[in-house]
Amino acid sequence: MTLSIANLNAGYGKTQVLHDVSVPDIAGGAFVGLIGPNASGKSTLFKTLAGLVTPTAGTITIGDDDVTLLRRKDRARRVAYMPQAFGCNALLNVFESVLLALKQTTGWRVEADNLDRVSDTLSALGLSHLADRGIADLSGGQAQMVAVAQTIVRAPEVILLDEPTSALDLHHQLSILTSIRNEMDRKKPVVMAALHDLNLAAKFCDRLVLLRQGTVLADGAPNHILALPEIGETYRVETDLEQTKRGVFYVDARLAE
Amino acid sequence: MIAGPLSPLEGTFVTIDVNPADMRRTYAAQVTRRYGMIAVVSGLLALSFFLDVATGPGKYSLSVVFDVLTDPLSHGVRLKVIVWDYRLPVAITAVLVGALLAVAGAQMQTILNNPLAEPFTLGVSAAASFGASLAIVLGVSVIPAVGPLLVTMNAFVFALLTCGFILLATRLKGVGSETMILFGIAIFFTFSALLALMQYMASEDQIARIVFWMMGSLSRASWEKISLGALLLAVAIPFSLLRTWPMTALRMGEATAESMGVDVGRLRVEMLICISLLAATAVSFVGTVGFVGLVGPHIARLLVGEDQRFFVPLSALVGALVLSLTSLISKSITPGIIYPIGIITSLIGVPVFISIILSTRKEKLS
Numbered sequence: 319m320t321l322s323i324a325n326l327n328a329g330y331g332k333t334q335v336l337h338d339v340s341v342p343d344i345a346g347g348a349f350v351g352l353i354g355p356n357a358s359g360k361s362t363l364f365k366t367l368a369g370l371v372t373p374t375a376g377t378i379t380i381g382d383d384d385v386t387l388l389r390r391k392d393r394a395r396r397v398a399y400m401p402q403a404f405g406c407n408a409l410l411n412v413f414e415s416v417l418l419a420l421k422q423t424t425g426w427r428v429e430a431d432n433l434d435r436v437s438d439t440l441s442a443l444g445l446s447h448l449a450d451r452g453i454a455d456l457s458g459g460q461a462q463m464v465a466v467a468q469t470i471v472r473a474p475e476v477i478l479l480d481e482p483t484s485a486l487d488l489h490h491q492l493s494i495l496t497s498i499r500n501e502m503d504r505k506k507p508v509v510m511a512a513l514h515d516l517n518l519a520a521k522f523c524d525r526l527v528l529l530r531q532g533t534v535l536a537d538g539a540p541n542h543i544l545a546l547p548e549i550g551e552t553y554r555v556e557t558d559l560e561q562t563k564r565g566v567f568y569v570d571a572r573l574a575e
Numbered sequence: 576m577i578a579g580p581l582s583p584l585e586g587t588f589v590t591i592d593v594n595p596a597d598m599r600r601t602y603a604a605q606v607t608r609r610y611g612m613i614a615v616v617s618g619l620l621a622l623s624f625f626l627d628v629a630t631g632p633g634k635y636s637l638s639v640v641f642d643v644l645t646d647p648l649s650h651g652v653r654l655k656v657i658v659w660d661y662r663l664p665v666a667i668t669a670v671l672v673g674a675l676l677a678v679a680g681a682q683m684q685t686i687l688n689n690p691l692a693e694p695f696t697l698g699v700s701a702a703a704s705f706g707a708s709l710a711i712v713l714g715v716s717v718i719p720a721v722g723p724l725l726v727t728m729n730a731f732v733f734a735l736l737t738c739g740f741i742l743l744a745t746r747l748k749g750v751g752s753e754t755m756i757l758f759g760i761a762i763f764f765t766f767s768a769l770l771a772l773m774q775y776m777a778s779e780d781q782i783a784r785i786v787f788w789m790m791g792s793l794s795r796a797s798w799e800k801i802s803l804g805a806l807l808l809a810v811a812i813p814f815s816l817l818r819t820w821p822m823t824a825l826r827m828g829e830a831t832a833e834s835m836g837v838d839v840g841r842l843r844v845e846m847l848i849c850i851s852l853l854a855a856t857a858v859s860f861v862g863t864v865g866f867v868g869l870v871g872p873h874i875a876r877l878l879v880g881e882d883q884r885f886f887v888p889l890s891a892l893v894g895a896l897v898l899s900l901t902s903l904i905s906k907s908i909t910p911g912i913i914y915p916i917g918i919i920t921s922l923i924g925v926p927v928f929i930s931i932i933l934s935t936r937k938e939k940l941s
Contacts (some may be wrong), residue, residue, distance in 0.1 A: 394836025
């Protein structure tokens with residue numbers, strides 16, 4: 319299975335946000351980091367891939383299938399999207415909230431297999447102790463973890479995570495991304511995550527796509543992309559790409575003088 | 576609870592339950608508890624319904640009433656007429672209208688993401704009252720040749736038109752749930768003003784009829800209305816149950832529901848059509864009865880949460896129970912007098928409602 323995005327244009331009303339965006343040949347099992355400053359079009363790209371924004375031009379294919387032609391429910395079965403907004407005041411517990419995400423694309427009745435998938439997902443993400451907790455009572459970070467669980471439980475071919483670590487402390491950032499990688503090793507979906515932390519992107523992603531003003535500025539391996547001068551220009555900082563003794567790349571960034 | 580590995584979420588020194596089988600068992604127990612809750616409320620409703628039928632100006636023992644219910648002519652024609660032609664339609668109407676209002680309220684609250692939404696707060700009742708007053712004061716019929724159903728049909732049409740207006744408003748760009756509530760408030764005040772105008776133009780007798788209509792009464796019950804109400808409910812409950820998963824997802828927020836594949840716009844329209852029919856029918860049957868559409872879902876939510884598979888049926892049952900008890904109380908306060916149910920629901924229901932809110936708050940604080 320391969321996800322390909324070709325010459326995509328999309329926006330809201332008369333405002334065009336994405337301009338000729340192409341990200342070809344993302345193989346199943348690849349973790350693609352979408353980086354770029356605020357308002358660079360990351361969320362719009364995810365919404366377009368998920369079918370919440372209709373493209374004005376371009377194609378999105380999974381394997382040989384043009385996903386823009388799929389019905390909403392069929393598309394949701396294959397592409398799962400975690401939006402930035404999470405947390406709510408509904409009287410549901412964590413187990414129920416993950417189950418309901420799964421039930422949107424499966425039959426009406428709750429089968430034993432559904433319960434297995436929910437409990438396995440919560441265990442895999444280290445959330446089992448929260449299963450019985452009301453979602454309205456969760457902290458911001460916990461709610462974000464549950465939102466990730468709601469996405470992963472559906473076992474789609476493409477997982478889109480819009481800033482999955484924005485509300486998490488360092489420990490939990492590493493924990494959730496490690497859990498996602500473990501899930502990927504088992505099920506081989508394409509995972510695209512919008513990340514603001516370039517060091518997390520360097521550590522976890524197989525490929526980075528740099529967006530600026532709705533255009534793909536660069537696309538490639540993390541150590542290649544993060545070394546580009548465009549990184550500093552795009553974020554309006556000065557950067558150097560360093561490497562630790564353990565071989566991990568990291569970005570040393572500071573405000574431009 | 577068993578000792579398991581340390582949670583990556585909680586860091587060290589935390590013993591957690593990580594057994595998937597335990598999670599599934601807990602969920603199964605929760606589901607069983609909810610079915611139990613539905614069974615208990617159904618039992619209470621059956622009891623209240625029977626007491627409602629057994630209560631009235633004429634004093635008959637429970638066993639006699641039970642005999643007449645099972646064998647209409649067992650105690651003569653007079654008792655058959657009292658029980659079957661008068662008390663039973665009233666008791667059934669109370670149950671049906673309570674259920675209709677509560678289901679309409681539950682669905683309105685879900686699609687508008689607002690616990691205060693119900694036919695009364697969105698102006699549907701006010702519109703129905705205006706429609707009724709139009710018939711009472713000017714004799715104007717929105718639908719020609721409806722005969723004795725003039726007032727009821729006018730109320731129904733105006734309630735339906737109001738729901739249609741709200742429905743159209745949802746199709747406008749940039750209209751969210753808050754705007755819809757504001758629309759409802761605007762509708763409420765508009766029809767209240769028009770109603771006041773009708774009252775200003777009305778004779779003393781007509782004013783009395785309008786006021787009586789607005790107070791809400793089960794005395795307008797009939798088997799024809801019951802058949803229509805039952806049919807609507809028989810369609811509405813399965814219609815809602817088929818949409819329980821998307822509706823539950825909507826409680827997670829619009830963005831989350833959409834990301835899960837729910838067509839939120841279409842779902843809202845479908846549910847509003849359903850709500851329109853339920854609310855318009857209920858209000859046109861008995862007049863203005865506030866509070867039931869609010870408290871039925873509220874109590875149901877506290878008992879079973881917001882999984883709509885349980886929430887919608889339990890809302891219907893609680894709403895039916897509330898109005899059935901109201902009917903019973905309306906006959907029991909002063910022997911020989913039946914008070915309008917609208918007064919009872921407000922006088923007794925609102926303090927109960929406030930006490931529920933305060934007790935919930937206390938629980939949260941503790």
